[in-house]
Amino acid sequence: MTSPDDVVIFGGGPSACAAAMLLRRLGYAVVMLARPHDPGRPDLSVSLTPSCRKVLAVVGLLDAVVAAELPPSRGNTVWWGNAAPRFEPFGGEEQGWQVSLRQLEAVLHPALQEAGVRLRRRAVTSEEGMALPARFRLDGTGRTGVLARRLAGRRLTAPHRTVALSAVWEADRPWAVPDASHTVIEGYRDGWAWSVPAAGHRRVVAVMVDPSTSDLSRGDGALATYRRELDKTRELRGLISGARVVQGPTGWDASEYCSSRYAGPEWLVMGDAATFVDPLSSSGVKKALTSGWLAAVTVHTSLLDPGRAALAQGFFAAREQEMFDQLQRLTRQFLTEGNPDAGGAFWRDRSTSDGHRPPDERADVEAAWHRLRRADRLALVPGAMTWSERPAVRGSEIVPEWRLISAAHPSGVRYLQDVDLRGLVEIAPQCHDIPGLHSAYCRQAGPVGWPALLTALSTAVARGWLRWADEPVVNVHDTATR
Numbered sequence: 001m002t003s004p005d006d007v008v009i010f011g012g013g014p015s016a017c018a019a020a021m022l023l024r025r026l027g028y029a030v031v032m033l034a035r036p037h038d039p040g041r042p043d044l045s046v047s048l049t050p051s052c053r054k055v056l057a058v059v060g061l062l063d064a065v066v067a068a069e070l071p072p073s074r075g076n077t078v079w080w081g082n083a084a085p086r087f088e089p090f091g092g093e094e095q096g097w098q099v100s101l102r103q104l105e106a107v108l109h110p111a112l113q114e115a116g117v118r119l120r121r122r123a124v125t126s127e128e129g130m131a132l133p134a135r136f137r138l139d140g141t142g143r144t145g146v147l148a149r150r151l152a153g154r155r156l157t158a159p160h161r162t163v164a165l166s167a168v169w170e171a172d173r174p175w176a177v178p179d180a181s182h183t184v185i186e187g188y189r190d191g192w193a194w195s196v197p198a199a200g201h202r203r204v205v206a207v208m209v210d211p212s213t214s215d216l217s218r219g220d221g222a223l224a225t226y227r228r229e230l231d232k233t234r235e236l237r238g239l240i241s242g243a244r245v246v247q248g249p250t251g252w253d254a255s256e257y258c259s260s261r262y263a264g265p266e267w268l269v270m271g272d273a274a275t276f277v278d279p280l281s282s283s284g285v286k287k288a289l290t291s292g293w294l295a296a297v298t299v300h301t302s303l304l305d306p307g308r309a310a311l312a313q314g315f316f317a318a319r320e321q322e323m324f325d326q327l328q329r330l331t332r333q334f335l336t337e338g339n340p341d342a343g344g345a346f347w348r349d350r351s352t353s354d355g356h357r358p359p360d361e362r363a364d365v366e367a368a369w370h371r372l373r374r375a376d377r378l379a380l381v382p383g384a385m386t387w388s389e390r391p392a393v394r395g396s397e398i399v400p401e402w403r404l405i406s407a408a409h410p411s412g413v414r415y416l417q418d419v420d421l422r423g424l425v426e427i428a429p430q431c432h433d434i435p436g437l438h439s440a441y442c443r444q445a446g447p448v449g450w451p452a453l454l455t456a457l458s459t460a461v462a463r464g465w466l467r468w469a470d471e472p473v474v475n476v477h478d479t480a481t482r
């Protein structure tokens with residue numbers, strides 16, 4: 001079934017597909033072993049954020065997704081905590097998709113096969129997974145964790161557990177939502193609930209509950225708990241009034257976990273096999289695609305240059321942990337803000353104890369931009385910076401690279417808006433105006449648009465990497481990411 005020359009990927013979800021496609025395009029013999037579709041197995045409806053587009057494009061799967069004309073997602077409608085209702089369309093032309101995981105796989109798998117990935121439909125056990133001959137083995141089997149459960153040291157990261165109870169609803173009238181494509185989210189006293197559109201003008205409606213603090217353990221069944229929880233909501237209860245359940249409810253474990261190890265000699269774990277964060281941010285698929293992309297880059301680097309294998313695998317592990325930490329922080333913050341006045345144990349357990357919010361540097365960047373715009377003459381000097389060699393992705397490889405290190409970015413930053421910071425902080429002190437800086441930068445580092453250069457410059461000043469010659473060094477925070 002597999003040969004020692006193959007890269008073998010377990011699973012057929014977003015992480016597995018992203019890794020398989022990129023590895024195939026890089027010239028590897030790729031075998032994907034994915035559990036056969038069982039129509040009796042429940043399917044999960046998810047919202048894909050517009051940010052998935054970029055990763056899909058990088059791995060070579062965007063065209064297939066766009067061609068499939070999947071139902072769009074244009075934003076969120078939110079009732080959260082004690083705040084006023086929010087209607088949040090995605091910016092500009094951006095749009096995501098509302099799909100089920102099975103629908104998504106049905107779009108991605110033919111594209112993989114066309115590219116030459118050998119897709120085999122079979123469920124793999126951990127024993128088989130460990131024994132199959134391969135150059136590299138990648139685990140993309142989600143919560144199942146064919147390799148992860150043996151090799152990665154999976155651990156729950158919170159004392160509480162979360163279960164999603166979701167059901168499909170049908171109505172004889174149009175759904176009363178401001179935009180039918182939106183994900184609707186509502187916090188209530190004992191949990192939060194969401195709804196997304198499903199095939200045939202139906203809607204999926206789910207409640208997120210804690211089995212230990214909800215009635216789920218009462219023993220009168222998931223349907224009774226599901227209805228009781230929905231009765232506690234205001235908006236979603238109104239949405240389903242007069243509609244009927246046609247499928248479900250189905251229970252989904254949505255408890256958080258991460259791993260102690262993400263890669264080793266000839267194996268790695270990616271997507272939900274590696275980490276899982278509360279679905280509140282709708283970022284699971286984006287995280288899985290990104291993880292699959294980086295897994296492919298790590299495998300490619302390791303096989304191309306075994307001397308860089310440890311560097312690449314260490315980088316992959318650090319990035320997986322970092323993605324989990326960032327998403328978990330963001331989710332905790334949302335959950336803290338979602339706590340209604342009379343919120344019970346569900347909210348207390350999930351709120352950040354210190355209400356910590358990372359500092360927001362937008363005001364500093366704007367102030368830096370205003371001064372740059374007003375200045376008759378550019379008079380910048382190098383500020384407080386530490387450069388160090390760190391692993392980074394270049395194209396499809398992981399290479400050591402000089403990066404700007406700071407407390408907020410211990411793994412370093414090199415590019416901001418695709419502007420090379422090393423070039424920018426070297427060139428800016430030699431220029432007396434912004435047009436001059438733009439020409440000098442483009443000559444030395446390659447073409448870059450005005451908005452990107454100005455954003456990178458303002459950020460560099462706000463973070464203290466460049467400072468005005470007449471200003472003392474100030475202590476600044478730097479929180480924005482690449």
Ligand SMILES: Cc1cc2nc3c(=O)[nH]c(=O)nc-3n(C[C@H](O)[C@H](O)[C@H](O)COP(=O)(O)OP(=O)(O)OC[C@H]3O[C@@H](n4cnc5c(N)ncnc54)[C@H](O)[C@@H]3O)c2cc1C
Pocket residue numbers: 010011012013014015016033034035044045046047048049101105122123124125140141142143144145146164252253254270271272273279282283284285286288
């Ligand atoms: C209730 C809930 C709601 C969510 N909502 C959203 C949302 O709105 N937006 C979002 O982006 N994310 C959401 N997520 C998260 C998202 O579904 C996952 O993060 C994402 O699907 C992970 O992709 P993956 O490829 O790592 O794993 P999965 O999508 O879980 O894919 C695993 C694959 O492995 C296969 N497999 C499993 N066991 C075996 C085996 N033994 N042998 C072979 N193959 C196997 C499966 O069939 C499947 O193909 C939600 C999750 C939950 C639980």
